[in-house]
Amino acid sequence: MNTVVVGLSHKTAPVELRELLVVPDSRLGEALRRLVSYPGVKEGMLLQTCNRVEVYAVVDQVGTGYASVQDFFVETHLALSAERLLPHLYWSAGDRAISHLFRVSSSLDSMVIGEPQILGQVKDAFEAALTHNTTGVILNKLVKKALSVAKRVRTESRIAENAVSxxxxxxxxxxxxxxxxxxxxxxxxxxxxxxxxxxxxxxxxxxxxxxxxxxxxxxxxxxxxxxxxxxxxxxxxxxxxxxxxxxxxxxxxxxxxxxxxxxxxxxxxxxxxxxxxxxxxxxxxxxxxxxxxxxxxxxxxxxxxxxxEQNKEERKREAEKAEAIVKEEVGVMLGWLKSLEVTPTIVALRKRADKIIEDELHKALSRLGDLSPEKRSAVEGMASAIVNKLLHGSFVTLKETAQSANGSMYIEAVQRFYDLESSQSLNGTDSVEAAELDRADHHTETGK
Amino acid sequence: MTVLFFRFTLVLYFTGILLSLGYLLRRSEILSKSALAVAGLGFLCHSFALAAQILGSDHVPLVSFHKAMSFFSWSLVLVFLVVATRQGLHILGTFILPLAFLALVSAAVFPVERESLHPFFQTVWVHVTLSMLGTVGFAVAFVAGIMYLMQERLLKSKQFNVLTFKLPPLDFLDTLNQRSILLGFPFLTLGILTGALSAQLTAGSYLSWNPEQTWAVVTWFFYLIVLLGRLTVGWRAKKAAYLTIVGFAGVVLIFLGVVLKGGGLSTSL
Structure with a gap:
């Protein structure tokens, strides 16, 4: 499972091109549903502002994922030939894609660094994707995290402090x-x-x-x-x-x-x-x-x-602090993604089961007193058998669904049901922060 | 023990000055907060020292130059701590702390516990305390005046630097200037009245027109005119800033004159 971003922005494409790429709200649902119907695309979100058009997607394979999203771009914007469009596109995957989304949301990639609208625009894009059901566990987590990173950047750096209009x-x-x-x-x-x-x-x-x-x-x-x-x-x-x-x-x-x-x-x-x-x-x-x-x-x-001008210089200096925050948060996000991988989850579940067997056997055997070796091994065998039979179904399901679209959902569910350690990062604080962000003031400096 | 506390106080105030000067140049909240904390600690030390001095000796409080200056310095720091915590105006420390420090150093330079008036005149300390409180008001007005002129110059020359953002708005400084004088003036008035009363008790006349008394009366009229000028012909803003700077410079000169002449403080202001 990989996260990718493909798109163009004020840094790579002139406004004449960017304005041709905007998908009107009326066609947004159709576009999003089509995006996730491309081969290998599991989740997708379309972020469009006057300065950028980007697709964030969760894909099976990075290579085919890029190709699919590119096809999506070309087929969505029939008014533009592929030759005209493709040279302006940029793409990244994995930690770089995550970092990109965090930087965009925190307004570090904006034309005017620190401008407040981008946050609302990311939120809108996310809500549209939620409405049309094209996001899943990974994008949901990723975008919510991006919103909380943006909030952190705002409070911990002075990136948006001084006037730039x-x-x-x-x-x-x-x-x-x-x-x-x-x-x-x-x-x-x-x-x-x-x-x-x-x-x-x-x-x-x-x-x-x-x-x-x-x-x-x-x-x-x-x-x-x-x-x-x-x-x-x-x-x-x-x-x-x-x-x-x-x-x-x-x-x-x-x-x-x-x-x-x-x-x-x-x-x-x-x-x-x-x-x-x-x-x-x-x-x-x-x-x-x-x-x-x-x-x-x-x-x-x-x-x-x-x-x-002086304020802009000041913002650039503050941006360095913000970049450090982004870097740190990308690390946190990668940790979470790793926890979604199936093998470590199975290992963790196995370990937890073994620990329970060991503890319970210890308690039971000390109560039973002296047992003959045969009886002792029978008790031990029974404990293992019960646990293994109970878990067998979970293991099979996990392995089978790991590569499917909902794979990460099952992994997360197992982590929660069995209270596995790696599920620590899944607590709900981020969604609370995201909700707070909804109320955050975003007065406008420049129009969308 | 008292001396030790005074030394601690001096060291702490000096550290506070360094920190707040650093804050002037760099955008660091940590610097300003630590300046405030250090000044607060210095203030505690100072309070102990003052209290020990006043309670420990049999003398009536505040009749020596040393004690009067120490009290002046203490009150200034108190004003700074109150304004800085209530209004968040940390930059005030950059200006007030050096003043408080200098006052305390000058107190240390004249450590002799020479009582300038016969101790049985118990009213004298009231006169000194009130006059010093008046002077604190003028000192704050002076600092507000300096900050006003700095901010005014920065805005006029359109230099937008770190300082522009740290200095408070002009009208705030002007109000601070006005309020400080409004608070200082009644204290000075009462200080002069109680001084005259003491003089009557010691020398038999309210006013003998010696240089100290003359200058005290001149100062009183000066600030009266500054206050009236504001209300009637609009001596505010830049003009008020200049006037209060001149006024306070005058007050300092009078102090110096009195001290260098070797006379006691309590016969003057």
Whole structure:
């Protein structure tokens, strides 16, 4: 029984190709069922995001498994010729496939390291496979483990700590000026997308009071409704600057809308309380000389980008810690897979039976006192016979089913029924962790 | 025994400083936690030493420069421990611990138990204690001011480094600055009043306008103006930070002046 992954990602294929490969939800069930009907494929899951399309499968033989999954890819995406598709595919098996899934789930293989959506996408892929009944003991365990590894990576490394999008960077910087955003007022000048996104982030982080102004008063009314804020006339918004703790500016104007004097006046009105200004417009709408005004903190798009770059570097450093976690967890997973092999299970069961026979004989013989050698060997023989006959069926079934699709299920069952030591790793903590993950916050940075 | 405890305290505070300086440069929670733990241990030692000194001797507490500085240092560390554990503001240690350490070292440099006033004036220790508590408030305001200016400069210059993330938000520092002065000021006021009362009992006049008393009154007016300025004309943020730094520097100079002149502490602040 082998685990394999075959697929392509942003690292191996351009977006023009990736977008052709997405299987729509309506066809997902059919695709999954077809996947497990290929020769040698026992279990299968299809993970698709905007950055990757991958098949995880449990197969009899690695070689035929690769071939089957490749066939699946080609036959699922008839719009693409095999010649165009195959050069972009990568594949791995065994520990490398497991490691790959763990790295993907932990967002170590993502375009933006540490982005939070991938976890939800892996979960979705797994649920789809569960719904269509194409997973089994191994994939179930593997994916649940991947989700718990991802959670561990998140809590034990700072891989997802700092902002890596412009709109979120604005929030992060605002929090360096204001400790509590809930009592702060945001003034949104213009209706640029990025500023709107930043405003939304600020609201999510507690800002309650939003003022909006755009040249088109109807538009600002609409936005005021969306953010539950107040629309103010564009002509007089400069007079309101003093009310704003945070100013987000993003208009299409080709000149400076806010000058040094405007901000100077605002700071004066605010009795020197700091004002935080974000200008994401290109060309800029806030005069750069505003930075010289005391207690005014101006950041333009380049400043935010620079901030993000530094955060990305930081994430890369944290990724090293995460890789170590992944490596460790792959080891745990391999240990579990090994425990599923039939021979060690039979040996363990045999040993356990022998131990029981020995213990019980010892007790019984000490109670019976002196026995003649014949009687003694008869008692011993009976004990062995009972145990052996009882176990015989289990041994036969195990050997017979070991190579079948459900083989690992029987092995696991035997391990549990007879409380064999190797079953230690099967306790339920991982599924509890996975359930917790369901509730984990995954706010979004980039769209799927 | 007391001396031994003081030495332990010094060693522990110094270790705490090294650890928190390390925390300033490296992103390691272990460093900050161990700095806190070491400072806490130092604080315990310090408490024992102070208690032994006050209870063990027949003298009234806190009338020597040594005891006053030691008490000042002790209160600073107490403030740090409270703020660091309650607000999670470990970085405060990087700034407060050196100050507390210096105060304690200066206490050690002047170990002479020279009582500056006749011991039968039992009110003097009240005056010294209150004045020192006022000074603790100003010292914290000073530290908040320094941190404010650092963070302000980092944000203005758009340098986003380890320090930017460790220093608290600007408005938090400004509030810390304001609250410290608000707490320190009443203590200083009471300290000056009880000082005047002591002076009346010893010298027969409330205020003799000697340099120490004059400077104490000047300090009091300075901080009064800083507080009023904030409320009326918006002397907050950067301006408040500068003012409190200047104010505290002045307080330190007065201390030095008093000590170098060889006069007792308790006749001044």
């Amino acid at each position: 412009v709109s979120y960077a604005a929030v992060e910087l605002a929090k360096k000026v204001f400790s509590d955003l809930s009592a702060k007022t945001v003034l949104l000048v213009g209706a640029g997308e990025m500023a709107k996104l930043a405003a939304q982030h600020l609201i999510n982080h507690g800002v309650r009071q939003v003022l909006i102004t755009t040249r088109d008063s109807r538009r600002s009314q609409i936005m005021a409704q969306r953010f539950q804020g107040t629309s103010i006339p564009f002509e007089s918004f400069r007079g309101e600057l003093g009310r704003a703790d945070i100013l987000l500016c993003s208009t299409g104007a080709s000149h400076y809308l806010i000058g040094q004097n405007d901000v100077q006046l605002a700071v004066h009105k605010r009795m020197n309380r700091p004002i935080f200004l974000i200008d994401v417009s290109v060309p800029r709408n806030i005069d750069p000389s505003v930075k010289d005004v005391d207690n005014a903190f101006l950041f333009d798009i380049d400043d935010l980008e620079m901030h993000i």
